[in-house]
Amino acid sequence: MSVGRSGFVDGYIPNASGFRRTLKAAIGCVGTGLHTGARVSMTLRPAAAGSGIVFRRTDLGRDIPGRFDRVNDTRLCTALEADGARVGTVEHVLAALAACGVDDAVIEVDAPEIPILDGSAAPFVFLIDCAGTVASFTPRETIEVLKTVRVEEGEAWAELHPSKRPGLEAALCIDFPGTAVGRQALSLRVTADAFREALADARTFTMAEDVARLRAAGLARGGSLANAVVVDGPLVLNPGGLRHPEEFVRHKLLDVVGDLSLAGAPLQARFVGHRSGHGLNNRLLRALFADNKAWRLAAPSFATAPANARLPAAAVPA
Numbered sequence: 001m002s003v004g005r006s007g008f009v010d011g012y013i014p015n016a017s018g019f020r021r022t023l024k025a026a027i028g029c030v031g032t033g034l035h036t037g038a039r040v041s042m043t044l045r046p047a048a049a050g051s052g053i054v055f056r057r058t059d060l061g062r063d064i065p066g067r068f069d070r071v072n073d074t075r076l077c078t079a080l081e082a083d084g085a086r087v088g089t090v091e092h093v094l095a096a097l098a099a100c101g102v103d104d105a106v107i108e109v110d111a112p113e114i115p116i117l118d119g120s121a122a123p124f125v126f127l128i129d130c131a132g133t134v135a136s137f138t139p140r141e142t143i144e145v146l147k148t149v150r151v152e153e154g155e156a157w158a159e160l161h162p163s164k165r166p167g168l169e170a171a172l173c174i175d176f177p178g179t180a181v182g183r184q185a186l187s188l189r190v191t192a193d194a195f196r197e198a199l200a201d202a203r204t205f206t207m208a209e210d211v212a213r214l215r216a217a218g219l220a221r222g223g224s225l226a227n228a229v230v231v232d233g234p235l236v237l238n239p240g241g242l243r244h245p246e247e248f249v250r251h252k253l254l255d256v257v258g259d260l261s262l263a264g265a266p267l268q269a270r271f272v273g274h275r276s277g278h279g280l281n282n283r284l285l286r287a288l289f290a291d292n293k294a295w296r297l298a299a300p301s302f303a304t305a306p307a308n309a310r311l312p313a314a315a316v317p318a
Contacts (some may be wrong), residue, residue, distance in 0.1 A: 018300030020103040020140045022046045024132035028108075029123070031115025034089050034204075034228075035077065037221030040115040042093075044127060047104040049136035052264060053097060055080060055087045059110045066094060066107075068262040068285040074278035076219060078259055088113045091258030091278065092204075096124035098261040099195035102133055103140060119203035119227040121254055125196060142166075144298045145269035149291065151283040156275035158284045163270045167191065170256055170271040174249050179207065180231045184249035190257060199257065201243055202250035208232035256281055263288075268298070 028043035047054065053066030062085035064070060072086070073079035079088035093114050097105060099121070107114070117123040150159045163169060171187035188194050206214070206223070208230050214220035229247065230237040244250055259281035260267060273280070288294050 027131040033113035034116035049138035095258035158276040205229035
């Protein structure tokens with residue numbers, strides 16, 4: 001294994017110590033909900049080792065675990081629900097946390113949606129970098145895929161395959177014929193550096209003809225050219241154009257990283273998808289965990305406590 005510039009060992013995305021990580025400090029921002037159009041205040045906070053990623057609706061006083069079995073809506077975003085509380089558009093912040101090696105965190109929001117910011121994961125990565133991360137003394141387990149799992153819907157499909165290499169490898173193909181998107185494919189090993197360089201700043205996108213329909217349905221009320229790429233046939237309507245020629249498939253792979261992080265632990269696997277979206281990504285995790293012979297939890301093979309390690313909350317003397 002090799003350590004990249006970010007200090008993380010290659011993989012999806014095991015940190016260099018083999019211990020769980022959380023944030024060093026709380027950090028927040030204010031933005032707009034993509035679908036509600038409402039003002040949203042969000043704060044990322046440190047959490048006790050082993051608590052995982054938890055979304056906290058501060059306006060309702062409810063916590064929503066960031067887990068695949070809490071997904072209740074995958075129309076145009078991934079949304080979670082628990083005890084009547086909902087939080088949507090979680091995939092970008094989840095992808096950023098996974099890419100930065102954060103296992104435990106509380107994400108506070110005062111609205112039913114994470115702010116869209118610029119439509120990518122880059123602003124969330126910036127916030128996490130500003131807050132910093134710290135390791136605990138709790139070993140970080142991974143989920144090892146033992147046999148191929150496949151889900152499909154029409155021409156779209158998604159698979160998880162066993163992999164002998166640590167971490168996640170991902171390959172995705174998308175196809176929007178007759179548009180500026182066209183057919184794009186991308187394959188990469190999802191490391192911290194690869195995420196930052198290839199995926200983080202890729203923005204969500206939509207078709208111009210869909211905007212009116214979405215708003216009539218009460219969706220995309222906060223969408224604009226400032227937070228989404230809008231395609232009208234062969235044209236990209238954003239004045240600045242694209243950030244990358246393959247920005248569309250890069251964003252779809254960003255979504256895969258966020259959606260698969262809802263497994264609850266990093267995956268050791270190879271993901272392959274064709275026209276896969278939030279719905280198939282979630283169905284893939286459900287199919288994986290429905291078969292006890294398809295996966296196993298694996299403890300880290302190395303466990304050298306880092307200098308900045310933090311004791312789990314339960315181990316701290318009163």
